[in-house]
């Protein structure tokens with residue numbers, strides 16, 4: 536049985552990774568400092584509380600567990616916050632990751648799947664976005680993820696550490712049982728924010744911008760279900776370790792939905808009115824972000840199972856059963 540170390544396993548995506556790896560017969564070990572994560576999400580798994588940059592702790596984890604591969608999610612991930620706190624973002628996302636990679640190399644752990652982001656592309660005019668599109672982040676968050684992608688490239692050349700960087704587009708939805716889901720504070724992502732209005736936790740959705748060059752004037756994004764996303768990680772790990780290679784893949788659906796389309800789909804699924812107003816644009820939002828995911832489909836043999844209705848329906852199931860998140 537393969538044993539995978541998950542960093543950030545108490546967060547939204549990391550907790551789904553832990554659950555699905557266990558479903559698929561992997562052994563799971565988690566490291567999380569619980570700054571953003573939730574202890575309730577990892578109580579069923581072997582876990583260590585601390586920073587990934589703590590080389591003594593990571594050495595202990597690696598000596599107590601024979602780790603075959605790593606899935607690395609631990610990071611700060613709020614774009615707006617990253618613009619106000621670049622030191623913290625570089626220190627956490629880049630500095631801690633560098634120490635962590637050093638620990639892996641020392642112990643001979645050779646395979647890492649890295650959680651990257653579409654934010655490495657910045658405001659691209661190209662649609663859909665392929666992996667070859669120019670890399671030009673427009674925020675600190677995207678820049679820190681790109682810095683780690685580059686670090687992985689050089690560590691691969693020098694130390695033979697295999698990596699797969701996965702550039703996520705808009706991740707949403709929840710595990711089908713509704714036991715785990717997205718719980719951020721503050722919540723800024725469109726789908727959970729829309730569902731908070733459906734739950735009457737806030738009065739109205741603010742739609743940021745109605746004058747974009749899109750058919751209905753609102754921004755278009757490419758949504759991918761968190762469960763589909765995790766299956767891509769498993770495929771990536773299996774491929775990387777079998778073929779002994781490193782690569783980079785986009786993960787999205789290849790199609791886009793406007794903010795108004797998301798609102799209307801959520802109204803239909805929740806059967807709630809969900810009042811909304813169009814407000815001024817939010818700085819830094821590109822009009823359209825759609826992934827070309829063909830490379831992951833072709834090379835990793837990955838296929839999506841869930842569409843936008845499933846994404847909103849599973850997110851709603853989680854929200855209704857956990858209106859205050861893990862609290």
Ligand code: UDP
Nearest residue numbers: 723724725728741742743754756794817820
């Ligand atoms: N958005 C919105 N109102 C909100 C939150 C988000 O209109 O309360 C819009 C946002 O401006 C963007 C889209 O929803 O056009 C997706 O934003 P999100 O923050 O979910 O993800 P991003 O694409 O920024 O990673």
